[in-house]
Amino acid sequence: MRRLMWGGAALAIGIASTVAVATEDPIATRKQLMQSNGASMGAAQALVKGEVPFDARVAMAALQNFEAVGYAFGDYFPPGSDQGDTRASPKIWAEMAEFQQYVTDFREDAAAAVAAKPETLEAFQTALGPIGENCQQCHEEFREEN
Amino acid sequence: MLKRAAVAIAVLAIGLAALFWFITAPEPLAAAQLPAHSPDPVNGERMFHAAGCSSCHAAAQAKGEDKLKLAGGLELNTEFGVFRVPNISPDPDTGIGGWSDLDFVNAVMRGVSPGGAHYYPALPYASYTRMRVEDVLDLKAYMDTLPPVQTRVAGHALRFPYNVRRGVGLWKRLYLTDQPAVELAGGNDLALRGRYLVEGPGHCAECHTSRDFLGGLKPDLWLAGAPNPEGRGTIPNITSGDGGIGGWSEGEIAEAFKSGFKPDFDTFGGQMAAVQQDLARLPDEDLQAIAAYLKAVPPLPDAVQRPAGGS
Numbered sequence: 437m438r439r440l441m442w443g444g445a446a447l448a449i450g451i452a453s454t455v456a457v458a459t460e461d462p463i464a465t466r467k468q469l470m471q472s473n474g475a476s477m478g479a480a481q482a483l484v485k486g487e488v489p490f491d492a493r494v495a496m497a498a499l500q501n502f503e504a505v506g507y508a509f510g511d512y513f514p515p516g517s518d519q520g521d522t523r524a525s526p527k528i529w530a531e532m533a534e535f536q537q538y539v540t541d542f543r544e545d546a547a548a549a550v551a552a553k554p555e556t557l558e559a560f561q562t563a564l565g566p567i568g569e570n571c572q573q574c575h576e577e578f579r580e581e582n
Numbered sequence: 583m584l585k586r587a588a589v590a591i592a593v594l595a596i597g598l599a600a601l602f603w604f605i606t607a608p609e610p611l612a613a614a615q616l617p618a619h620s621p622d623p624v625n626g627e628r629m630f631h632a633a634g635c636s637s638c639h640a641a642a643q644a645k646g647e648d649k650l651k652l653a654g655g656l657e658l659n660t661e662f663g664v665f666r667v668p669n670i671s672p673d674p675d676t677g678i679g680g681w682s683d684l685d686f687v688n689a690v691m692r693g694v695s696p697g698g699a700h701y702y703p704a705l706p707y708a709s710y711t712r713m714r715v716e717d718v719l720d721l722k723a724y725m726d727t728l729p730p731v732q733t734r735v736a737g738h739a740l741r742f743p744y745n746v747r748r749g750v751g752l753w754k755r756l757y758l759t760d761q762p763a764v765e766l767a768g769g770n771d772l773a774l775r776g777r778y779l780v781e782g783p784g785h786c787a788e789c790h791t792s793r794d795f796l797g798g799l800k801p802d803l804w805l806a807g808a809p810n811p812e813g814r815g816t817i818p819n820i821t822s823g824d825g826g827i828g829g830w831s832e833g834e835i836a837e838a839f840k841s842g843f844k845p846d847f848d849t850f851g852g853q854m855a856a857v858q859q860d861l862a863r864l865p866d867e868d869l870q871a872i873a874a875y876l877k878a879v880p881p882l883p884d885a886v887q888r889p890a891g892g893s
Contacts, residue, residue, distance in 0.1 A: 576856065
């Protein structure tokens with residue numbers, strides 16, 4: 437029992453410190469999340485281009501990650517985090533609601549793709565399409581290219 | 583004695599004014615200099631996408647068919663003042679529907695209006711001057727097929743001395759050249775085609791190369807990145823030097839233009855997103871040509887300090 441309590445406490449501290457790190461450095465956190473998206477998109481494109489044979493489990497891993505990132509990403513743009521080592525456009529803070537709508541759309545498209553459980557390459561491509569468009573449109577409007 | 587000095591000063595002033603007028607004179611082509619050419623609107627469409635006309639002349643972030651409505655109106659806030667992008671749809675009243683082939687060629691390649699005035703180099707004729715006249719005529723043939731839009735755009739609002747249009751003639755004397763920016767000794771046909779596309783219609787250097795205080799490109803920093811003219815941050819170095827795209831293979835460069843995904847599966851952002859969407863409309867061989875040229879230009883380190891990537 438006592439052990440469990442200690443374990444719970446350690447876990448709580450672990451989570452708390454993760455959150456603390458994240459809020460201390462939202463720029464680094466959101467970059468990690470985007471790099472994770474990029475890795476998933478890399479795997480997804482390898483399937484789409486036939487560089488590796490289609491595997492529904494790999495496809496699902498990519499889609500699940502997009503959805504998970506969609507839940508977290510929008511939380512890491514607190515006021516003041518427009519300054520620093522970031523390519524995030526200042527427009528994000530000027531038009532926060534519009535920016536967050538992109539994040540929500542991204543998450544919902546990813547959730548729909550997960551729910552569709554694509555079993556074939558064709559089904560996966562159909563599910564992936566809107567997700568890629570979200571990336572591109574939001575980057576066009578809200579990310580600087582430097 | 584005093585009177586004599588005054589006369590001398592007046593004569594000198596008139597002489598300087600005459601000299602200014604003489605050396606700043608627009609130099610349009612004459613009708614006889616246009617080659618006989620039956621225009622090919624299919625090649626014109628290719629030039630239209632290579633030249634990225636929509637990026638400035640269509641509405642901001644226009645998609646699909648709206649990218650073909652070239653009504654202008656975009657405002658470019660620069661250190662020289664506000665440039666207002668004109669209507670270049672084929673509307674005869676408010677666009678360029680009434681222009682002759684010669685008017686069009688002089689505007690695009692010489693920066694001279696049908697009335698004989700200088701255009702500001704916000705229209706990237708410093709690059710388009712390297713285009714083949716035939717390609718420009720094809721471009722006009724294609725643009726004549728686009729939907730006319732009736733919209734009158736107000737003029738520029740520039741600060742002195744930039745509002746003295748005639749002064750652009752001096753700028754042209756300094757910077758306007760139809761010679762290639764990069765010598766490609768032993769360059770193959772693919773890289774030479776790429777040079778034409780990048781240095782001419784593609785006008786990549788207009789954003790990716792740093793400018794001097796008069797707004798002329800610095801040839802020794804060719805494509806090595808520049809401050810972002812539309813805000814903070816930088817336009818990236820696209821040579822193979824430190825900070826550039828040396829890590830991208832030719833295939834990856836061509837693929838990024840086609841798919842919109844860079845080798846790390848990030849997408850293009852900011853102003854480059856619209857540029858990529860235009861480039862994606864080019865045939866594969868043109869994208870490979872651009873890639874071959876970018877790998878062949880002298881590798882330079884970043885011309886401007888910038889943050890290490892990320893979001």
